[in-house]
């Protein structure tokens with residue numbers, strides 16, 4: 066190919082003069098290595114990580130026990146979705162054992178979006194219906210099905226997403242439940258899909274009344290309740306799964322991110338036996354790399370790590386959540402107008418427009434990583450194992466940055 070032709074086809078690469086498509090807006094941080102709560106860049110600068118890959122690294126980066134398990138793993142290095150692989154059954158059982166009683170089957174996936182796709186297909190097959198309800202502005206992945214139940218903004222560029230995807234408007238209150246009931250009464254809704262704590266909407270925590278009311282309505286109308294626990298799963302909110310806060314039994318649970326705590330790519334869709342039966346036909350699902358042996362080893366090691374420490378880890382997450390809350394209320398006074406804190410899922414809305422993006426870059430300059438979810442909302446997702454000393458180190462950087470707003 067001549068140089069001219071190359072230039073003509075090099076659109077995305079032109080953004081930074083390279084060939085790799087990047088997520089925009091792009092953060093200038095090139096990771097060299099990681100350790101516990103820290104990320105070290107190629108220039109040797111150390112960052113305290115209050116994001117952990119956005120709900121991924123729940124047990125800390127480079128966790129000794131997980132690294133050892135992966136180093137000792139002797140294979141097999143292969144992929145064949147058609148053969149039996151015993152550790153798949155072991156992982157599926159681990160997942161089912163930590164799930165509500167009604168859940169009994171796990172589908173393999175490579176990540177969260179694929180887990181959502183399987184949930185959508187399973188709900189359609191089980192109910193014989195084709196429509197969905199989700200929360201406006203939410204995010205469930207970048208596959209076309211997941212985008213269809215995500216923010217309506219996706220439809221501005223991708224006008225042919227799935228039809229029949231209804232959206233509930235915030236706030237999640239009585240009026241919203243009435244709206245849900247009217248939509249459910251159409252009799253065409255296969256499933257309501259939502260995050261039980263809405264990390265992708267800045268950490269909104271639904272009330273007990275809302276979640277229980279929605280669950281009751283779903284049951285009354287023969288609609289499945291699908292909880293997207295891709296971000297909230299594996300202890301993030303102080304429960305193994307965030308739906309446990311509400312004492313409800315969802316029909317389908319979608320998992321990803323912290324299922325391996327960042328040691329390999331993986332997703333899973335957990336369903337009831339009856340729903341699994343609706344998927345019990347040739348080619349109902351397929352995933353070449355779904356649960357690769359290395360990823361399976363990472364997930365088993367990670368889930369055993371969390372499960373074996375759970376009572377202590379759970380009380381640690383709860384008490385660290387309270388610690389963050391009281392410290393944030395001191396340092397954020399006069400600036401933060403909404404504290405959304407449940408376990409170590411933390412969303413903070415600032416009064417000033419633009420505060421979030423400015424804070425994220427001020428903190429990054431000073432060696433702390435936080436996430437700007439929107440112009441006024443930041444998110445903090447520390448490792449679940451974080452200590453008060455490390456929390457204080459980050460909170461003092463954050464306090465200094467807030468003073469500069």
Ligand code: PMP
Pocket residue numbers: 175176177178179181204205206207260265293294295296321322
């Ligand atoms: N659901 C939720 C709630 C998510 O936060 C994400 C990713 N941010 C996804 C689904 C999609 O997961 P993945 O990127 O692994 O496809």
